[in-house]
Amino acid sequence: MTHANAPLSVEGCRRFIERCKTRPIAHVAAEMGISRACASKWVNRWRKHGDIGLLDRSSTRHHQPSATSADITQRIEAMRREHKWPTSRITFECDP
Secondary structure, three states: OOOOOOOOOHHHHHHHHHHHOOOOHHHHHHHHOOOHHHHHHHHHHHHHHHHHHHOOOOOOOOOOOOOOOHHHHHHHHHHHHHHOOOHHHHHHHHOO
């Protein structure tokens, strides 16, 4: 979590966006001590989403195609609770 006066806090991003309305992004980025690429990312998010785009986003993936299916996860949880089995035993029981 960022502190209130961090360069890329929500308030810092708002100040940055205001400065970029009248000056080049690269110049403002240099003044604030961030890269031009990072600065462009924040400006583009603001242009696309408005103030909501300035909020931090989760870094977790939106989709996990190789995730364990829900039915197998439930079986594993049941084995852990009922039998107190270790991972190696559960793996042995789940293998086809």
